[in-house]
Amino acid sequence: MAGGRAPLPEHGYLTIAIELADVEKTFVVWRKRGRVRREREVVRAVDGVSFSIERGAMVGYVGPNGAGKSTTVKMLTGILVPSGGRVRVAGVEPARQRIDLARRIGVVFGQRVQLWWDLPLQDSFELLRHVYRVPADRHRRNLDAFVERLEMAPFLATPVRQLSLGQRMRGELTAAMLHDPEILFLDEPTIGLDVVAKARVRDFLAEMNRERGVTVLLTTHDLADIERLCERMLIIDHGRVIYDGGIEELVALHGAERTLVVDLAEPAPPLELDGARAERVDGPRQWLRFRREELSAAELIAAVAERAAIVDLAIEEPDIEDVVARIYRGDAAVTQLGSDPGPAH
Amino acid sequence: MRLYWEIARRGYRRFAAYPAATVAGIFTNVVFGFLIAYILLAVFAEQGQIGSYDASDAVTYTWLAQGLLMTVYIWGWYEVALRVQSGDVATDLQRPLDFQLYWLAQDLGRAAYHAAFRGIPPFMIGALAFDVRLPGDPLLWLAFPVSVALAVVVSFAFRFLFNLGAFWLLDYRGVAIIAMVISTFFSGQLIPIALFPDWLMHLAWALPFASMVQAPIEVFLGHARGVELAALLALQAFWGAVLLLAGRAVFSAGTRKLVVQGG
Amino acid sequence: MADTIALFGVYRRLVGARIRSQLQYRLSFALNTLGTTLISFVDFAAILVIFGRIDALGDWSVGEVAFLYAISSVTFGLADLVIGHLDLLPRMIRQGELDVLLARPLGSLFQVVSSDFALRRLGKVFQGLAVLGYALVTVEIDWTAGRAGMLALMLVTGVVIFCGIWVAFASVAFWVVDSTELANAFTYGGNYMAQYPVNIFGAWLRRFVIFIVPLAFVGYFPALFVLGKEDELGLPEAFQFASPLAAAASVAGGWALWRAAVRRYRSTGT
Numbered sequence: 055m056a057g058g059r060a061p062l063p064e065h066g067y068l069t070i071a072i073e074l075a076d077v078e079k080t081f082v083v084w085r086k087r088g089r090v091r092r093e094r095e096v097v098r099a100v101d102g103v104s105f106s107i108e109r110g111a112m113v114g115y116v117g118p119n120g121a122g123k124s125t126t127v128k129m130l131t132g133i134l135v136p137s138g139g140r141v142r143v144a145g146v147e148p149a150r151q152r153i154d155l156a157r158r159i160g161v162v163f164g165q166r167v168q169l170w171w172d173l174p175l176q177d178s179f180e181l182l183r184h185v186y187r188v189p190a191d192r193h194r195r196n197l198d199a200f201v202e203r204l205e206m207a208p209f210l211a212t213p214v215r216q217l218s219l220g221q222r223m224r225g226e227l228t229a230a231m232l233h234d235p236e237i238l239f240l241d242e243p244t245i246g247l248d249v250v251a252k253a254r255v256r257d258f259l260a261e262m263n264r265e266r267g268v269t270v271l272l273t274t275h276d277l278a279d280i281e282r283l284c285e286r287m288l289i290i291d292h293g294r295v296i297y298d299g300g301i302e303e304l305v306a307l308h309g310a311e312r313t314l315v316v317d318l319a320e321p322a323p324p325l326e327l328d329g330a331r332a333e334r335v336d337g338p339r340q341w342l343r344f345r346r347e348e349l350s351a352a353e354l355i356a357a358v359a360e361r362a363a364i365v366d367l368a369i370e371e372p373d374i375e376d377v378v379a380r381i382y383r384g385d386a387a388v389t390q391l392g393s394d395p396g397p398a399h
Numbered sequence: 400m401r402l403y404w405e406i407a408r409r410g411y412r413r414f415a416a417y418p419a420a421t422v423a424g425i426f427t428n429v430v431f432g433f434l435i436a437y438i439l440l441a442v443f444a445e446q447g448q449i450g451s452y453d454a455s456d457a458v459t460y461t462w463l464a465q466g467l468l469m470t471v472y473i474w475g476w477y478e479v480a481l482r483v484q485s486g487d488v489a490t491d492l493q494r495p496l497d498f499q500l501y502w503l504a505q506d507l508g509r510a511a512y513h514a515a516f517r518g519i520p521p522f523m524i525g526a527l528a529f530d531v532r533l534p535g536d537p538l539l540w541l542a543f544p545v546s547v548a549l550a551v552v553v554s555f556a557f558r559f560l561f562n563l564g565a566f567w568l569l570d571y572r573g574v575a576i577i578a579m580v581i582s583t584f585f586s587g588q589l590i591p592i593a594l595f596p597d598w599l600m601h602l603a604w605a606l607p608f609a610s611m612v613q614a615p616i617e618v619f620l621g622h623a624r625g626v627e628l629a630a631l632l633a634l635q636a637f638w639g640a641v642l643l644l645a646g647r648a649v650f651s652a653g654t655r656k657l658v659v660q661g662g
Numbered sequence: 663m664a665d666t667i668a669l670f671g672v673y674r675r676l677v678g679a680r681i682r683s684q685l686q687y688r689l690s691f692a693l694n695t696l697g698t699t700l701i702s703f704v705d706f707a708a709i710l711v712i713f714g715r716i717d718a719l720g721d722w723s724v725g726e727v728a729f730l731y732a733i734s735s736v737t738f739g740l741a742d743l744v745i746g747h748l749d750l751l752p753r754m755i756r757q758g759e760l761d762v763l764l765a766r767p768l769g770s771l772f773q774v775v776s777s778d779f780a781l782r783r784l785g786k787v788f789q790g791l792a793v794l795g796y797a798l799v800t801v802e803i804d805w806t807a808g809r810a811g812m813l814a815l816m817l818v819t820g821v822v823i824f825c826g827i828w829v830a831f832a833s834v835a836f837w838v839v840d841s842t843e844l845a846n847a848f849t850y851g852g853n854y855m856a857q858y859p860v861n862i863f864g865a866w867l868r869r870f871v872i873f874i875v876p877l878a879f880v881g882y883f884p885a886l887f888v889l890g891k892e893d894e895l896g897l898p899e900a901f902q903f904a905s906p907l908a909a910a911a912s913v914a915g916g917w918a919l920w921r922a923a924v925r926r927y928r929s930t931g932t
Contacts, residue, residue, distance in 0.1 A: 133761050134928055135928045135929050156768075419840065420840060420843065431847075433864075434855050437864060442712055442719065446716050577700075594715055
């Protein structure tokens with residue numbers, strides 16, 4: 055749980071910020087068949103999703119396009135009404151109490167602009183003060199803090215349409231936080247940003263979570279975001295949560311292959327070893343793939359040393375991108391205690 | 400020649416791709432058709448004959464005008480102006496196509512679609528609800544499509560011309576809107592020119608705009624027969640030629656000046 | 663009550679921002695407005711042409727028709743000013759901008775309405791006022807306090823009626839893709855129709871604009887009272903005082919349709 059600041063009186067005393075139980079969302083889509091006829095098709099965008107997030111947590115939400123991420127977030131923010139199941143955010147049902155909830159949450163859409171396009175950035179902030187009915191002094195304090203933190207002073211007077219993407223995103227983050235929300239929903243906040251801008255966003259989010267106890271649900275395609283910020287990650291695919299846990303756990307659980315890169319004293323034919331295969335050979339260098347649970351690195355190194363003289367070596371670990379890509383492609387079924395194995399692809 | 404035929408087909412298909420928009424447009428035509436028809440009927444209830452028009456003429460006029468509205472397309476076309484403003488016209492000049500003929504061909508293709516799907520349906524609906532007058536003379540059934548085609552050419556040529564204002568003006572829309580308002584009024588699209596006071600009527604027929612809408616309507620109503628019919632079609636052709644030539648001249652001047660705006 | 667005041671404050675600020683942004687380009691704005699004023703006159707030119715040939719339309723003189731025309735123009739122009747940007751709703755839905763609105767703690771219709779205030783639409787209002795001046799000079803009105811009051815009232819109720827119609831037909835955007843043209847047939851068509859006395863239209867159309875889409879209460883019925891005319895349709899005199907009722911019904915209908923539309927959007931996501 056994040057500490058550092060007592061929650062504001064109106065936040066209530068809830069420990070669970072977000073809760074979904076068997077939530078479903080089905081859409082009826084009319085597909086064209088030929089020139090005139092249309093066929094009715096039922097799409098299960100969200101097909102029985104359950105998870106809960108405690109206050110002060112920062113959780114990543116990941117999935118291929120069309121998996122149901124945006125649909126879930128829209129149900130959490132009250133934009134969409136669920137077809138089934140139960141949703142509770144900050145203790146209320148989002149679909150029923152959209153406006154009440156909207157006061158207590160912040161939303162950042164990576165690809166849509168919430169700020170007023172033609173107006174100077176500071177005008178947007180001022181308008182939001184009235185939209186969210188933030189007391190003037192609190193608004194001032196927050197605004198000053200964020201402007202300084204995100205170095206926005208140079209472009210506060212610039213119309214939003216003239217801002218660069220990085221500048222705009224800083225504005226959007228500020229806009230989402232000015233009213234001291236309990237929960238922050240972010241949908242692809244780092245998309246299209248350069249390295250420096252991404253770092254800024256991540257630092258800001260980490261600080262909001264740490265210093266202000268804001269619960270964060272981060273939807274993103276950039277797994278580095280998640281690696282840097284989240285301890286917990288949910289993967290959704292075809293409307294179902296197929297993984298809910300830590301990142302290292304996922305990599306470990308996966309039994310993914312590691313690679314031993316050996317530089318031999320002399321070029322040799324591909325080494326044949328138990329539990330490992332030579333994936334690539336380039337002169338004296340060989341890339342040997344092996345599975346964690348079948349063979350330890352030490353054992354493999356010893357086996358190689360028996361057959362050839364080693365000059366140098368390195369071990370390449372699978373990274374989270376690798377793992378997730380393979381999950382998306384269906385190359386790896388995720389099995390996890392207590393969670394759905396997911397449909398066979 | 401084959402190339403321009405393909406361009407015309409493309410113009411046709413661009414609009415055929417949105418059947419829903421066409422249906423919505425027909426609906427609008429029908430609504431306004433009913434309103435205008437009732438208004439003109441009330442006018443002719445006061446006075447049975449005005450100029451060469453009687454009540455039946457007026458009602459027929461109404462539904463023809465609605466049908467011609469999109470076919471002739473006086474209002475709302477800025478494509479050339481947009482290309483000039485964005486500077487894309489520079490790339491167009493490098494193509495082995497005549498700029499004006501390219502757009503003319505596209506417009507004719509478009510007009511074919513609109514004549515069929517925004518022209519005929521409202522008229523048929525109007526004919527069911529009101530007492531319209533159809534041409535008795537088979538010659539008129541031939542002359543009418545010819546007159547409509549000429550009307551489209553005249554309208555296109557004028558639109559092309561004022562679109563070229565974008566070469567000289569940053570905000571061409573002001574000029575465009577004035578041009579469209581004047582041409583709409585004097586084309587007979589709003590009320591039949593036959594209802595204008597005499598002096599205004601003479602002015603209207605001296606201008607090219609009457610050839611865009613009123614001319615084909617007069618053909619259909621049988622108000623121009625024999626020599627008069629030939630003269631009317633010749634008038635349309637005359638204005639078409641004059642405006643097209645003027646457009647070519649202005650375009651040359653414009654490309655020489657080529658002020659690239661936007662970007 | 664405090665909520666409503668707060669809401670009005672938010673509206674004032676949102677709209678104020680839009681107005682300020684338009685006034686930045688003062689010359690362009692002035693020219694635009696002037697242009698709109700002049701263009702609107704073409705509409706009236708058609709009426710003048712008609713009356714060049716006849717003396718009365720459905721028993722209404724040129725001044726009396728000008729009166730109807732003026733009321734329709736002024737009230738429609740004001741409604742257009744406040745709510746006309748609802749025409750952009752299909753595009754907003756397509757581009758997902760509605761989701762941005764739904765994420766804020768304000769009603770969706772309120773946000774769409776307060777998203778713009780296109781001052782150039784005042785052009786139509788100015789033109790309408792000019793024609794109203796002409797009408798009041800041309801027609802001999804037997805002025806009483808009641809008649810003056812009715813004139814003021816009908817200007818207000820007319821705006822409200824058009825606003826209700828606009829919201830109602832804009833809501834169709836949630837069911838039909840790219841519905842702007844369809845809505846225009848009723849809003850702009852409604853404006854056009856309200857310029858003329860209702861008795862010249864066919865019976866079915868008359869019934870439609872009296873009982874279903876209450877356009878007849880923008881001009882026709884209250885005008886009968888102000889101008890001291892007999893109702894050729896033979897409807898009860900009470901109709902001449904019913905414009906506030908029509909306004910309320912129009913707004914209620916529009917609001918109900920909007921809410922149903924948003925409910926559907928939130929269920930189906932389109």
